[in-house]
Amino acid sequence: MHAALRWWPIAPLITLLVAPYSALPVPGLLDGPLGSPGSLQLIALCLLYGALATGYDLLLGRTGLLSFGHALYFATGLYGTDLGMLELRLPFAAAAAFGVACTALLALLLGSVSLRVTGIGFSMVTLAFAQAGAILVQRNPGGVTGGEEGRSAPAELLPSGLLGIENTANLYWIAVGYLVLTVAAVHWAVHSPAGRVWEGIKENERRVEVLGLRPYGYKLVAFVLSGALAGVGGVVYLLLTGGATPQAAGSDATLALLVMVVLGGTGTRWGPLLGGVLYTWAGHRLGDLANSNAVADLPAVLRVPLSQPLFLLGALFVAVVYLLPGGLAGLPARIRAARSARSVRTPTGVPAARPTGGTPA
Amino acid sequence: MVIDGLHILHGVDFDVASAGVTALLGRNGAGKTTTVKAVMGLVPRTGSIRLSGAEISSLSTHLVVRHGIGYAPEDRGIFAGLTVAENLRLAEREVRGGAEAGEPNYALVHELFPELKARAGQLAGTLSGGQQQMVAIGRTLLNRNRLIIADEPTKGLAPKIVSEVAEVLARAAEAVPVLLVEQNLALVRRLAGTCAVLADGRTAHRGDTAELLADEEAARRLLGVGSRHPLAGGPRSSSTSSAASPAATPVVTTEVRP
Amino acid sequence: MDTVVLLSCTGLGLGALYFLVASGLSLIFGLMDVLNFAHGALLSIGAYATWWAGTEAGFSFWLAVPFGTLVGTAAAVMLELFLIRPLYSRPRDQILATVGVGLAVPALLMGIWGADARPFPQPALLAGTWHVLGATVPVNRFVLLAAAALLLLTLRLFLARTRYGLIVRAGVEDRAMVTALGIDVRRAFTLVFAIGGAAAALGGALGGLYFGSVNPGQGTSLLIFAFVVVVMGGMGSVTGAAAASAGVGLVQQFANYYTGTGLGDLSVVVLLAVLLLVRPRGLTGRLA
Numbered sequence: 001m002h003a004a005l006r007w008w009p010i011a012p013l014i015t016l017l018v019a020p021y022s023a024l025p026v027p028g029l030l031d032g033p034l035g036s037p038g039s040l041q042l043i044a045l046c047l048l049y050g051a052l053a054t055g056y057d058l059l060l061g062r063t064g065l066l067s068f069g070h071a072l073y074f075a076t077g078l079y080g081t082d083l084g085m086l087e088l089r090l091p092f093a094a095a096a097a098f099g100v101a102c103t104a105l106l107a108l109l110l111g112s113v114s115l116r117v118t119g120i121g122f123s124m125v126t127l128a129f130a131q132a133g134a135i136l137v138q139r140n141p142g143g144v145t146g147g148e149e150g151r152s153a154p155a156e157l158l159p160s161g162l163l164g165i166e167n168t169a170n171l172y173w174i175a176v177g178y179l180v181l182t183v184a185a186v187h188w189a190v191h192s193p194a195g196r197v198w199e200g201i202k203e204n205e206r207r208v209e210v211l212g213l214r215p216y217g218y219k220l221v222a223f224v225l226s227g228a229l230a231g232v233g234g235v236v237y238l239l240l241t242g243g244a245t246p247q248a249a250g251s252d253a254t255l256a257l258l259v260m261v262v263l264g265g266t267g268t269r270w271g272p273l274l275g276g277v278l279y280t281w282a283g284h285r286l287g288d289l290a291n292s293n294a295v296a297d298l299p300a301v302l303r304v305p306l307s308q309p310l311f312l313l314g315a316l317f318v319a320v321v322y323l324l325p326g327g328l329a330g331l332p333a334r335i336r337a338a339r340s341a342r343s344v345r346t347p348t349g350v351p352a353a354r355p356t357g358g359t360p361a
Numbered sequence: 362m363v364i365d366g367l368h369i370l371h372g373v374d375f376d377v378a379s380a381g382v383t384a385l386l387g388r389n390g391a392g393k394t395t396t397v398k399a400v401m402g403l404v405p406r407t408g409s410i411r412l413s414g415a416e417i418s419s420l421s422t423h424l425v426v427r428h429g430i431g432y433a434p435e436d437r438g439i440f441a442g443l444t445v446a447e448n449l450r451l452a453e454r455e456v457r458g459g460a461e462a463g464e465p466n467y468a469l470v471h472e473l474f475p476e477l478k479a480r481a482g483q484l485a486g487t488l489s490g491g492q493q494q495m496v497a498i499g500r501t502l503l504n505r506n507r508l509i510i511a512d513e514p515t516k517g518l519a520p521k522i523v524s525e526v527a528e529v530l531a532r533a534a535e536a537v538p539v540l541l542v543e544q545n546l547a548l549v550r551r552l553a554g555t556c557a558v559l560a561d562g563r564t565a566h567r568g569d570t571a572e573l574l575a576d577e578e579a580a581r582r583l584l585g586v587g588s589r590h591p592l593a594g595g596p597r598s599s600s601t602s603s604a605a606s607p608a609a610t611p612v613v614t615t616e617v618r619p
Numbered sequence: 620m621d622t623v624v625l626l627s628c629t630g631l632g633l634g635a636l637y638f639l640v641a642s643g644l645s646l647i648f649g650l651m652d653v654l655n656f657a658h659g660a661l662l663s664i665g666a667y668a669t670w671w672a673g674t675e676a677g678f679s680f681w682l683a684v685p686f687g688t689l690v691g692t693a694a695a696v697m698l699e700l701f702l703i704r705p706l707y708s709r710p711r712d713q714i715l716a717t718v719g720v721g722l723a724v725p726a727l728l729m730g731i732w733g734a735d736a737r738p739f740p741q742p743a744l745l746a747g748t749w750h751v752l753g754a755t756v757p758v759n760r761f762v763l764l765a766a767a768a769l770l771l772l773t774l775r776l777f778l779a780r781t782r783y784g785l786i787v788r789a790g791v792e793d794r795a796m797v798t799a800l801g802i803d804v805r806r807a808f809t810l811v812f813a814i815g816g817a818a819a820a821l822g823g824a825l826g827g828l829y830f831g832s833v834n835p836g837q838g839t840s841l842l843i844f845a846f847v848v849v850v851m852g853g854m855g856s857v858t859g860a861a862a863a864s865a866g867v868g869l870v871q872q873f874a875n876y877y878t879g880t881g882l883g884d885l886s887v888v889v890l891l892a893v894l895l896l897v898r899p900r901g902l903t904g905r906l907a
Contacts, residue, residue, distance in 0.1 A: 066711070120654050120714075120854075124846045125891065131843050132888040140883030251843065255718055262715055304730040311730060314723025318702070321715045403795055426801035438796040450782075451789055452800045500800065537686045 016176050016251055019170035021041065028091075029281075037168040042284055044168075044175035048236055051175075051182040051274035053260040055229035058186055060258070061267030062195070063222045066123045069110075070132030071253035073227035075137065076103040077234025082244040083144060085157045092158050096235045103231025104224055111223035115216055118205070127251065134249040150245035153238055161237055171239050174190065178236045179273070182229050187269065188223060200241075252310075259317045265327025274328055280312070286312055321332030367529050373399075373408075374564045377508065377559035379454040382530065382539045384570060386584055392568050393542045396512050401425055401432055413507055413555035427454065431501025435512040435542075437493050441486025445477055445496055448485050452500035470499040491522035498529060510531060512542045527552060546584070548576055558583045621754035628751065631762030634868025635767035636829060640845035641852065641860045643815020644776060649740055649791040649855020650811050652710055656699055658845065660724035661840030665691035665820025666833045667728055673740035680742040684824045690815050691820020699812035704805065709861040721839065729835040736834040739827035759828040766825055767861070770818055774857045775865045783810055791855040824853030844871075844884075849893045866890075 002052045012228030022034040052074065059065040080088040080099030090098060114125040155163055161170050189195055197218045200208040208215050228237050238244060246255065255281065264275025286309040291296060305311050320327065326334065373396050377383045387393050399406035402422040410418040417425050426432065440448055446512055453465045471478040474495040480488065483498055490543060494514055501509045511530065513525040520586050530539055534552070548568060549556065558566040566573060566583055574580055644658050669687030672678040678686060698720065704798030705715045745762055748755045778784035786807045790797045797804050819838075826841070827833050848867055852859030867887050 008726065038762060066714070120648070122653070124850050126884065127843065128847055128850075128888045132885050135881050135884045141881075142776060144852060155690050157685060162700040251839075254724075258715070258718065259722075308727035308730040311723045314719045314721070316719075318716050320721035321712045321719065322705070325709065325712065383670065401799055403799065422795070422798040423801050432799050434796065434799065439791060440792045440796070441786070442791060442792055447785055449788075451785055451797070451802070454801045490759045506800075526878060 001115070013176075013180070014036040016047070017173070017342045020172060035169075040168045040172040042281070044172040045284075046277040046280040047067065047175045047179045048233060048240065049260060049280040050273040051179040051258055052230060052269075053272035053276035053279075054182050054186055055226050056227040056257045057188065057228070057261045057266060058222055060189055061215075061265075061272070062186075062202065063198040064205075065219060065220060066120070067114075067126040067223075068123050068251065068254050068258075069114075069133075070130075070226070070230055071249055071251070071258055072110075072133040073107055073230040074237070074253065075249035077105050077131060077231030078238050078244045078248050079088065079137065079145060079230070079234075081235045081238050082151055082153055086151060086153050087144065089157070090161075091273050095157070099235055100228060100231045104228040107224045107227025107231075107309070108220070111220050111227065113266045114117055114221050115223065118354050123263070127254075130249070130251060130254060134246065134251065134282045141190040145246070146244075148246060150243055152243035160238075162183065174239060174246050175236055178232060181232070183269075183273065185229060189222075194221055198222055235264030256313075259313060261327075262317065263327055264345055265288030265329030268327070268329040278328075283309055284318075284334045317343045363378055373559060373562070375567055377540050378394040380534070380556045381555075382534045382553040383540050384549045384556040384560065385542045386549065387559035387565075388584060389544075392562040393559055394512055395562075396559065397512050397540070397542060399431075400510065401430070420462075429505070429507035431504065431506040431509040431537075433494075433501050433509070433511045433514055435516070437497040437515050439485045439488075439493050439496050441484065441618055443485055444482050445485055445488070446481040448496050449477070449499060449503060452503050454504045465503045466505070467503070473502065473532065474499050475615060491518050491525070494518060494522070494526060498533075500527065502533060506537050509537050509539045509540075511539060513544065514541070514549060515543065515545055517605055523548065546574060622876070624752045624754035625756055625868065626876055628754070628756040630869035630872035631865060632763045632829060632868070633872065634864040634866070635763040636822055636826050636841065637769045637848050637867060639763075639770060639818045639825070639846055640841055640860055641864055642770060643811070643818045644845055644855055645849045645852060645855055645857060645860045646774075646787065646811045647815050648849060650787055650794070651703075651713075651808055653713045653717065654702060654846075655717050655815070656714065657720035657724065658815065659679050659818040659840075659842030660721050661691050661695050661698075661816045662823040662841060663725055663728055663833075663835060663837070663838035664694045664823070664825070666823030666837060667732065668820070670737055670739055670827060670833045671686045674737075680740055680745075685738070686823070687824040688817050688820045690863070691823065692817040695737040695812045695816020695819070696809060698816070699809050703808070703812070709807075714792060721842075725835040725839060732836060733817035733833075736832035738832050739830070741828065747864060759825070763825050766821060767864070770821075771857065771861050774814070777814075778857065787811060812835065841873035844887065847887055850891060851894055866879070899905060 014211045020040055020104075022036045023036075024034040025032075026034055032038045032044065032055065054304065056067075056070050059067050059070070077099045080102040081092075082099075083091075084095030084098040087090060088095070088098070093220055110126075110129050114122055114129065117125055137145045137146060138299070161167055162174075190198070195212060197208060198214075200211075200213075201215045201218060205215050234248070235249065260275040260279045261272045262275070263279060265271025289306065291307075298306065305315075324331065324334075365529040373392065374599065375383075375385070385393050385396065395404060399405045400410055402420060404426045408418060409416065412428050415428060417428055418584065420428070432438075440451070443551060444453070448466075449465075449470065452586065477495055477499055480492065483495060488496065498514060499513065501511070514530070515528050517524065523545065531552055533539060539552075541549070541553060543553075548562075554571045555568065557564055558573070560583060566579070573583070640658060640662055644655055647655050647658075659669050665687045667687075668690035671685045673680055673683035674684040676683075687830075698717075702711050702720065706716060741759075748757050749761065750756075754814050776784075778788055783806075785808075786797060786802055786804065790804055790807055794804055797807075811873070823833075823838065824842075826837065826874055830837070844867060848860055849864045851867070852861070854865035867890075870890060871883040871887050873883070874886040
């Protein structure tokens with residue numbers, strides 16, 4: 001690869017960083033101009049979910065662990081930080097550190113338990129733990145979590161630069177920063193020696209054992225790292241939305257992450273990010289669409305499904321699984337393959353390629 | 362062919378004699394089990410597999426079996442939680458039209474393996490290795506097959522049981538051709554008239570078993586333990602293998618003539 | 620005393636409901652390795668079809684329940700034929716496809732009939748209470764228990780006595796070997812989906828009695844406890860699922876009553892974690 005091409009992500013990053021200074025209207029994609037608080041808020045949420053999906057893919061796409069409980073760690077970062085301020089009266093930075101530390105600790109504890117089972121058993125255990133977390137948050141023990149209502153972040157403990165609609169750009173930059181952090185952390189981890197073991201675990205866990213390595217420890221590292229990244233995401237979410245709500249902990253939140261990753265393409269560098277951004281954007285736009293007059297005037301057969309974003313997303317998910325294995329990130333390769341298959345019709349009777357001895361294909 | 366990313370099977374080409382036992386030989390990892398799994402459709406494959414003239418290489422496993430193949434796999438494939446009788450009953454094949462096969466031949470199975478009758482109600486998982494192998498072979502004898510494939514039926518068995526199994530195979534081969542994957546060369550010498558030898562995922566030799574085993578040098582080169590020799594001759598590109606197939610599927614050309 | 624009796628009956632009734640969902644889930648998973656995330660949706664379809672037949676269509680309750688069960692069964696068969704079957708070579712994608720259905724169906728139900736709970740028709744015969752050892756217990760608890768017991772008996776007979784039962788039991792052990800005996804195991808797949816769908820839809824219909832209403836999210840919330848039951852009972856084991864269902868239902872009710880709402884649900888999860896640590900293969904680890 002050409003050396004200069006390796007740095008192409010710099011260009012979109014700069015674009016992202018200067019977006020708040022732009023008044024470019026983007027009709028169809030966004031309601032207001034690019035730099036308006038409403039647009040920045042939506043883009044920040046998109047980037048946040050793109051980063052969350054990227055962190056989640058560390059488990060799903062890189063290590064082959066299908067966790068159904070990732071929302072728990074997101075919610076722990078979210079509630080941990082919020083309650084650190086509300087209950088412990090910590091300043092924001094300390095509360096954020098507290099929230100992330102709680103998340104990492106919880107991921108370590110629950111990961112060490114759930115990773116004792118493999119395969120689908122692991123999925124179920126993570127789901128059960130996440131459900132326990134969701135129940136706990138909903139039931140509002142001791143009035144701490146605020147139950148269904150959730151709890152707003154205390155304005156007096158937040159830095160003034162992060163408050164108010166005129167400071168949306170600062171929140172937006174934090175979201176960009178979180179995205180860069182996640183992408184860099186995942187990239188670094190995947191290319192570390194541990195990352196190669198993760199790849200081996202994903203392909204065939206037995207063979208990793210045969211090599212004398214214990215997959216358990218490596219999987220736990222992936223689990224904790226991925227959980228901690230989600231915890232940081234929870235902190236960013238708290239800033240963006242100004243409070244913690246129980247929806248963040250529900251199993252739907254994990255399933256949404258799963259949809260994002262699969263939509264974008266598991267195990268690819270940019271796929272989960274792309275999936276997260278698209279899903280979040282589509283979720284908001286579909287919500288608008290559902291309430292729009294265009295839909296309200298349709299006959300019931302069309303109106304009812306179109307008015308349900310979750311229905312559309314569920315159906316879209318099934319369609320992606322069927323028609324687009326490998327997700328959006330795999331699309332260019334599929335198109336190229338289809339094109340070359342059409343142009344270079346393999347003539348029959350060509351001697352079979354000599355197999356290269358022992359190299360796994 | 363890639364099995365767990367470890368093994369490649371490429372141009373396998375051999376015929377099974379229309380009567381008696383044909384042995385499929387080769388060192389550990391030569392691709393013998395993969396070859397029979399490819400014949401059974403248990404792994405994806407390309408190439409041509411003909412049974413009494415009928416092309417079966419595109420059929421899924423259960424249809425391959427219904428063409429008349431009895432299969433006793435390497436790990437015996439018995440159902441540990443089912444009784445001996447249930448294991449056998451599962452192998453009964455419904456016959457459509459009733460023109461051919463007829464009733465499952467329990468008389469033959471119980472004559473050859475009286476123990477299976479006595480232990481009909483016992484859970485197969487509690488049987489000894491030899492008894493489990495009897496169940497596995499018994500299942501292939503229950504239906505009237507055109508071919509029986511036995512993958513290392515004597516592996517891990519006591520010498521006395523080995524000769525019992527050999528008796529049964531010899532007897533079965535009187536009625537149905539048998540393709541036998543085997544490491545025990547004494548047994549092969551006794552049972553198999555013809556053989557095919559696999560090495561590095563290709564057919565390295567085909568011919569008369571006695572001749573091959575008499576030629577000490579060839580036997581050591583093809584079957585012997587010790588240092589791995591690069592095989593004489595390049596890769597065979599099998600005559601019917603369909604062109605430039607990606608190395609992910611085994612090319613097996615096999616013919617069983619009636 | 621009467622509290623204990625009431626809690627036991629309610630717990631067992633809830634356990635019976637779990638069993639109706641978990642038995643099919645367990646069979647499907649045991650045979651096909653598919654964790655069916657759409658199973659809750661099948662329950663919801665059964666519940667709404669029964670509710671619709673019993674109210675809007677004006678059927679009697681006794682006709683509405685078989686109707687709902689039938690609709691749920693049909694939905695399960697279609698799910699297997701059109702969604703699961705084309706993905707046989709991609710096991711993870713099978714699970715993901717069911718996740719998609721599990722999201723879409725409740726949303727669709729919400730779109731058609733709204734997010735609010737709808738009161739469920741209660742026939743006079745089942746609306747009353749029975750006096751058991753000094754406790755007043757709603758009759759519907761016993762209806763659920765009877766249905767679960769009947770299902771357990773039927774499934775055990777099916778597995779032990781029929782050829783397809785034999786195929787299912789063998790398939791749970793080694794699916795490839797079943798096909799290598801000349802059996803088209805895909806028919807057994809469709810069959811277990813039909814059985815699982817019927818049981819879940821019946822669970823939806825009778826769950827409407829238990830809860831007094833139907834809402835779109837009911838199936839999904841029950842599904843999670845059904846997963847817990849399946850893991851505890853040993854995946855693929857019907858008897859194990861029955862035992863685990865009763866255990867989970869009882870623990871949940873007692874803990875919710877004596878320690879505080881929500882703690883029962885939590886204790887179930889803790890129980891699951893402990894069990895997996897001690898016995899990673901579940902209670903039985905084998906089909907029976």
